[in-house]
Amino acid sequence: MSKHWKRAGGSSRAAGLTATAAMLVALVVAVFGLSASAGASTTGRAASAPLKVAFLYENATNDLGWDTAMYEGQQGVVAKFGSKISVTDKVVPDGPEDVTAVKSLVAAGYKLIFLTAFNQQLYVNPAKFPGVHIVQAEYVGILDKKMPSNTSTYFTVDADGFYLAGMAAASVTKTGQVGIICGEPISDNLAESNGFALGAQAVNPAIKVRFTCTNNWDSVSIAQNAARGLINAGAGAIAFLTTGAGPGQVAAEKGIPWIGYQTQQKAVGAKSYLAGVLWNLKPLFLKDTQQALSGTWMSHTDYVSMTEGTTSFDESGALWKEVPAKVKAEIAAKQKLFESGKATPFSGPLYAQSGKLISKTGYALDSTQVTDMNFLVKGVIGTIPKG
Amino acid sequence: MSAILPAIPIRLEKRTERTPSWVQAATPVGAFLFAFVIVTVILLAGGHNPLQSYNAMLQASVTSTSAISQTLVSATPLLLTGLAAAVAFRMGIWNIGGEGQLYIGAICASGVALAIGAHGIGLALPAMILAAMVGGALWAAIPGLLRAYLNANEILTSLMLNYTAGLLLDWLINDSNSYWRDTSGASAYLVAHGKTIPGAANWPAIGGGNFSVPFGFLVGLVLAALLFVLVRHTWLGYQLRVTADNPGVGRYAGMASKRNFVIVMLLSGAIAAIAGASQVGDFTHILDPTGLQSPQYGYTGIVVAALGRYNPLAVVISALLLGAITNAGINVQSATFPQSLTGVIEGIILFCVLGSEIFSRYRVRVGAEKATVAA
C-alpha cells in the first residue's frame, strides 16, 4: 500500500475546521461591515443640543408596581420639558450588564441618568462617571461609603400612607384581623408594616395584624401565595409591599378588601379595592431635570413622603364607602397632620413586639431610627426572617 | 432515505464517505446567512429598519475599542460555560448543569477572596480559580456518579441541580447570616447583599485606555487551546473519545468507561465554575444572587457550544459572536427595540445552525428516486 495516505488523512479533518473558523469570521465582518457603511449615523447632534436624560429599569415598565411608578415620573419629565430634552429608557436585568448599559448611555452623551433599582447600585459606581448626574432611589452605599458628588438620592418611606391604610383596613375587616405582605425585610418595608399596624390599632386596639415576608421582590406567584396564606389564616383585609398587583387579584377573587401600592392598581380587582398608597415622583424628577438644564444641579438627599407630596392616599376604592364616617373623619384629620409634617406615625408610647418600650409618650422616633428600623411593633403576629 | 417534504422531490441520502471539508466549512456559513434573512424579515415585521438596527448593533459591539471591551464582558462567561458544555457534549455527556456549577464556582471563589483576598492578587487569583474548580467539579460529580453507577439520566439530574444551586445562592445572601453576607453598616438593612471582596483580590484586566480584556477571557482562551490539544492530541482524549463513541469498546480495550465518564463531568463542572469565579473576580466583586442568575450564562453556554459544533477553537468564535449580540441588544434597546428581540435573534441563529448539522451527515438529492414502473 502506498504511503501517500500517511499525511493526507490526519490533516484533512483539521483543514476542514480551520476553513470553518476562517469562513465564519469573514462572514461576520463582511455582513456587519456592509450594514455599517450603508446605515447613516443616527447620533448627530441637533441644533441647540437638548439635554439627554435616561432612565434605567430592572423590570418592564408596565409591571403595575415600582417600575410603573418610576415610569410615570419619567412621563412627567417628558411632558414638562418637551423638546428641550431627549429621553430614552432601558430595561436591563440586574447584573454586570447594568455597567454596559450605563457606559453606552454615557458614550451616547446622556448627562442625567435615573437609576431606579437598589441592585443597580451593586454594579454602577457613580464615581466612575464624573461628568454625569446620577439620581438614585435610596443610597445604598456599598461601592462607595461616601456618596459621590455627582449623585443625588431620594428616600421614600410611606409609613404615614400605610398608617391611614391601616385605619381604613381595620374599620372594614369582618374577621378582626388584617394582614400585610412585606416582601424583602428591609428597613423601610418594616417601617411601612409598623405604620400599617399602628394605624389599624388606632381604630381597633384589639385588632390582630398578621405580617409575612416572601424574601422576593417581583415574583407574581410567590406574592399571591403569600396573599392566600394571609387570607387562609383569617386576615379580613390585606396590604402588600411587593411590586405588581398580584395579591390584589387574589383578594378580589376572595372578596377581601385590599390596599394598592405605588401606582393605581384597582383595575386588577376593582370590586374589593379599598384604598391605595400611591407615589408621585414627578416633583422629584422635575427638580433634578430643571437643575440639570439650568446648570445649577447639585448633589442632594431627599427624604420624601406625604409631607413632600410624593405620596398620596387614594380613596377611590369601591369599598371606601364601607368605612364608617367617624373613621373617615379621623383619617382625613390624620392625613392633614402628616401632610403638614406636624405628626408622625411613630409617636410614643411605642412598644416593640417583645413588649420593650421603644419611645415614651410625647416622644417620636427621629428619621434615622425610622430609616434603620429593624423591629416589629407590639400586636403584630409574624417574625422578621433572620439576617 | 426519507423525503423531507413528500411533495417537493428532495431526498436525504446518507453519506457513505467522509464529509468533504468544503461542506464542513460551508454549512455554518449557510446557516448564518439563512438566519440573517429570517431576522431581517422579523425586524421588518416588527417595524424596525433592519439596516439601522444592524448598524446600531454593530457600533455597540465591534466598531470601537470600548465597544469591543464591552463585548468581551458579555463574552467571557459565555466562553467559559461554552467550553464546559463543549467538552461534555463532545463526549456524548449532556451536562446541562453549567448554570448551577457557575453559581457554586462564584460561591467558592468569593469565599476564598473574602478570606485571603487581602494578601494580594498573586495568591488570591489562583486560589479563587482553584477553589471554584474544586466546588464546580464536586457539584458536577453528583450527576456524573449517578449516571455512571446508577445509570440516572444526567440531563435531568444536572437540570434539577441548577435550581438547587440557585436556591442555595439565595439562601446564603437573602436568608441567613452566612459568612458571605454583609451585615455591617446601614446598607445591610436597605438591601440584602454580600460582602465586597477586598480590592486586592479584584482580577486585573489586560490592555490600556478604553480597550481592556478581562482576565477571565484570557483564562478561557488558554483553556480552549488546552482542551483542543487534550481532545485531539492526547491519549487521555483518545480514551475519552472511544468511551464516548462506544462504552462497550472502551471496556473491551480495558478503558474504565465509567471512570472516564466521571472525569469528563468533573472537568466540565470545573470549567463552568471558573465562569462563576470570573464573574466575581472580573466584574461584580461581590456575591450577588440576582446578578448571577438573571443572565442565564450556563444555558446560553450550551448554545455557544452547539454553534461551535463542540470544537473548543470554534467555541471561542461563537462566544464572541453571542457576546456581541447580547452586548448589542442592550445598546440598541429602547422602547421600540425591546430587549426580548435579542432572545428571539439568538434562538433563530441556533435553530438554523442546528438544522444545518444534518447536511454534513446527509447529501441532498433533488428529483424523486427513479422507480419506473413498466407498463
Place this chain on the structure above:
Amino acid sequence: MNRGLVIQLIATGIFYGTPMAIAALGELLAERSGVLNLGVEGMMLMGAVVAFWVSRDVSGPNGLVLIIAVLAGAAAAAAVSLIHAFMTITLRANQVVSGLALTIFAGATGLSSYVGDLANLGGNPGRHIMNAINVFGLKDVPILGPIIFNQPALVYISWVIAFAIYWYVNKTRQGLHLRAVGENPEAADAMGVSVTRYRYAHVLIGGALAGVGGSFYTLVISSEWTDGITSGAGWIALALVILAFWRPAGVIAGAYLFGVVSALGANLSARGVQLPPEVFSALPYVLTIAVLAIVSSGWGRGRFGAPAALGVPYARDGG
C-alpha cells in the same frame, strides 16, 4: 385550627399544581413517542401571553372568551413546538440542544416577551378571569367542599385530560402504537406504523397542553401579563414526568405534591412560623433527583424506566 390549615393547603396545592400537571401531561405524551422536549417553559409562556392577549382584546361572554383564549394559547404553543418537532424528527437534530433553544427563543426573554411588548399587554389587566366555580353547590361541604368542589374549571379539565391520556395510552390501538414508537421505533415501522407521523402528532399535542398549562397563569391565577410569569414551572413539569414514571395518574399526584409544598411555606409564614422559603422550594428538585436515581438503577429500569428510544432520532436507513 390546623385542620383548616390542612384543607387550605390541599386546596391551594391542587390549584397551584394544575398548570404544571397539564404541561407535564403534554410532555409525557411527547416523551412516550421518544421525543424529549426541554422547551416546555418556552411553550407555556407562549400559551400564557397569547391567552392573555385574547382575554384582553376579545369582548364577549366571560365563559366563551376564556375558551377561545385557552385554545388560542394552546395553538400558539403548538406552533412553537412544531419548530422543535421539525428540528428533531425531520432534521434529526439533537433534542437536548433544540429544546433549550426553544426556551431561549420563546421563553422569558424571547418571543413571549416580544409579543407582550408588541401587543402592549403589560400593565393593563385582562377583562376576563376564570374564577372558582361552585360545583353542584357543594362549596361549603366541610372537608371536600373547598378541595374538590370549589376549584376553577381548568382543574376539572385537567382531571379529564389525565384520564383521557390514561385511556388513550392503555386502551386504544393508537396508544399501543405510541408505546411501540417510543420503545422500539424499528419494530413499529416494520408493522406499518408511521413513526414520523406519531412523533409529530404527540410533540404537537404536548405543545398544546403546555400552552393550556401556561394560560392558567394569565387567565386563572392572575389576569395580568409580566415577562416570564410561569417562573420555572416548565422545568418542574419535566421533573414531574419522571417522578410519575411516565404515568398520567402519577403526574397529577406529583403536581399536587409540588403545589402543597410550595403553598406550605407561605401558609406557615402567615401564621408566624417563618422558615427559609428556599428550603421548601428546593424540596421538589431534590426529590426528583432521588427518585431518578432509584428508578434508573437496575431495580426500577424494567417496569418504571424511561421509554427505551427517548432522545434517539429515528431514521429508517439507520440514521
Place this chain on the structure above:
Amino acid sequence: MPNEPDRRVALAAYAVTKRFPGVVANDNVDFEVLGGEVHALLGENGSGKTTLCKMLTGMYQPTAGRIEVDGKSVVMHSPADAHHNGIFMVHQHFSLVERLTVAENVMLGWSLDGSRIRFKRRKAEQEVARLAEQYEMPVDAGKMIGDLSIGERQRVEILKALCRGARVLILDEPTTVLTPQEAERLFASVRGLAKAGNSVIFISHKLHEVLAVSDRVSVLRRGVMTGTVELGDHAAAVDRKELARMMVGREIELGRRQRAARAQEAATAGLEIKELVVHNDLGTLAVDRINLNVAAGEVLGVAGVAGNGQREFAEAIAGVRPRSGGEVFVGGTPVRSGRPLAALAAGMAFVPEDRMGIGLASGIDVAENLVLKSFRTGAFSRGPLIRRGRVVDNANTLLSGYELRGGPSSLVGQLSGGNAQKVLLAREMASQPKVLVIAAPTRGLDVGVTETVRKLIAEAADSGTAVVMISEDLDEVLDLADRVAVMSGGRITGIVDAEGADVEEIGLLMMGQEQAA
C-alpha cells in the same frame, strides 16, 4: 412430500433492479412464487436475496422492473402496502417491543375486530392464544416479550404474520437461532402452511435445509438470478455440487482444512479453563462449570445455538466480563478475572461477535482503532501526546495484507462489514497472540472475505496460536476445527473430533443431551 402447487402465480418480480450508491444489489431479477408452494431463495450472504425480499415487502422501491401480486402489477411504498397484499416478512433479528406483551405485539398496527379505536387487552390475548393453537405455534399471549426465549420470540414473529392473514410468508434465515430439532418442527409448520394454500419464501444459505423443505429453489449470486431448480419429489437426486456452483459461481475449495500433522507433538499448553462460572447482565447463570484445554496450534470449535452462554463464555475468557468462578490459564500463567489488560498482557486476542458493538469504535478512524490495544506501549506517544505519524504508519503496515477500501483516516462506521472484520483481525493478530478467541468470524461477510478470514484463522493455528472459534454455522465449525465442543444451557454437553463427526449427534448435544461420559 411437498404437495402439488396450484400453478397460480401468487407473487412475482420481473426484471427487477435495485441500485444503492456504489453497488447494484439486484440486477434484472425474475422471481415467481406459486400459490401453496414453498419456494427457497438460496444465496450466499450479500448475494442480494434480502434486498429482493425487502422490495417484495415495500421496505425498498425497485430502481427498475415491476412486482406483481396475483398477476396484477403493484407499487408498494411501505410494509403496510405489502401487508394489504398479504405479503409478510419474518426478519432475522426480530422487530418486537420488549416492554409489550405477546398479544400487544401481534396486534401492533392491526385491528382485531375492525374497531378503529378500542383495544381490549383481554379479548386480544384470548384471540392470539386461539390462533397460536391453530397454527401449532404454542406461546403465552400474556407474557412480556422481554421474558421470552429466542425460540418463542421467533414463533411470535411468525404468529404476527399469520394472524394478519398472510398469504405469502417470507422467512429470512429462520433456523440460525434454532436447534436442529426446533428447525425440524419449523419445516413441518412451513409444509403445513403451504398445504393450507399459503406460499412461503424460505431464505437460506444452508443447502440441507433447502432440500429438506422446499418445492423449488431459486439461486442468487451477486445480485443475479442464476437459475431455478425443481425439487419436488426427486429432491435427493439433485446434484449438490451443481447448486453450490450456481450459488458460489466458481468451485470454491470449501474443503476441510488440512490438519498439519501436529497432533503428535507434545501438546504445549495453550489455553486451560478450569471450573469456569459466569453470569450474564441480568445476573442469571450463563456459564456453568466449564473445563477445557486448547493446545497451542489447535483450533477448538465451539458449536451451539445462539444464546446458550457462548457470548458470556468468550467475554469471560478475554477478561471483558468478570468471572463468577473458575480459573483461566494462558501458556500456564493464570489470568485475573475481569481485567482485559491482564488478558492482553498474557497474550490473549479476542475478536467479538458484535464487531461494531464491542470490537470497533465507529466514530473513530481506522488508524486510531488499530492502536486500541497497543497505544499504552508508548511506541506511539511523545509524553501524553499522540504521534499521529506513527499511528498512521502502523495502520499502513498492518493493513498491507488486506485490500481495504478507504484509507487509515476513513471512519470505521463507514466501512462495510467485511472491511470492518479485516481491521479487527489485523489488530488482534498484530500482537502474535498465544490464544485467539474469535466469535462468529464470517457472519454477514461476502464469500471473498469469508475465504480470507478462514485462511487467517488457519495461519494463526499453524503458527502455534491456540484458537477458540465460536460459531453458530455448524458447516464452518466442521470445516475449520480440529475438535468441536458443543455448548447448551451454559454447559459443554460434549466434545467430538471434527473429522467425520455425525451432525445428528451434534444436534442432540446442542439440544442439551449430555454426551455419554
